[in-house]
Amino acid sequence: MPTISAPPSAAPRSGPGTPAPLLHTIVLDWYREHARDLPWRADGATAWGVMVSEFMLQQTPVKRVLPAWAAWLERWPTPAALAADAPGEAVRMWGRLGYPRRALRLHGAAAAIVERHGGEVPEDHAALLALPGVGEYTAAAVASFAFRQRHAVLDTNVRRVFARAVTGVEYPANATTAAERRTATELLPDHPETAAAWAVGVMELGALVCTARSPECGGCPLRPHCAWQRAGCPPYDGPARRGQTYEGTDRQVRGKLLAVLRASHGPVPRQRLDVVWPEEIQRARALDGLVADGLVEPLADGFYRLPQ
DNA sequence: AACCCGTGGTA
DNA sequence: TTACCAAGGGT
Known part of the structure; x- marks a missing residue:
């Protein structure tokens, strides 16, 4: 079976690709059978x-x-x-x-x-x-x-599906590339309603089957067409994906400060914010950041509240 | 372009 | 346990 590549209409690609209409049918059929029943997808949404x-x-x-x-x-x-x-x-x-x-x-x-x-x-x-x-x-x-228009919808799930099925690598790059946008556009069905169904279908496939940690390739409808499968599922070898350290960061302090304000319906004295973090410099910096972002409103006499 | 921005679940 | 990950956006 051929792996997925772009249609010949655009940039020339190496080798024959699975015809896009076949991919559309595969994903739409899979989605019809396996989609989660999420409330924002309901008819009345x-x-x-x-x-x-x-x-x-x-x-x-x-x-x-x-x-x-x-x-x-x-x-x-x-x-x-x-x-x-x-x-x-x-x-x-x-x-x-x-x-x-x-x-x-x-x-x-x-x-x-x-x-x-x-x-x-x-x-x-x-x-x-x-x-x-x-x-x-x-x-x-x-x-x-919401409006059933034809747009390339590139989220982390879609990017991962394309990285594997089309490009043959385990993970996409850190930032969305022009090549990814081109792939997403080229594979987009012409008919708007079909394009909308495809967009949510590919996303759902990435969320449920072609997951980041342990993809369930055995249950993937694209397996016969997947470039990553064909290549033997090589592990990611690109630059390190940035970690998200959290302990001790300003973000953690901001979170603690805002939690106090969320829990209080009236203005809060500075003293009640001071107790959430021992280091004064960082605490002040975090609070200033919250104020600068508009998440916290400083009042007179050292009181603070959520923005009115 | 790289970094910042919360919180909780999972292997 | 630590590290990674989750339908990104703004600067």
């Missing part, structure tokens, strides 16, 4: 619901997002509802999902949607990209999943 899920899923696993997503949409079923509340409430509601700047940006996106788009999540990719907290991936994801 709104574009706002999709957008909220995408914000929450930026670096946070699905399992932890599920309950947070339901609670969020129950409280703020529309962008206007969120925009009418204080940004600090978004930060508080975000809870322990991590990277709380996402909550602030989601609030900012809601406000921008009200201001620029009459309260309706925009369908246009460029308009989505212009919203705070919406980057290349999220804009494509919302346009594709």
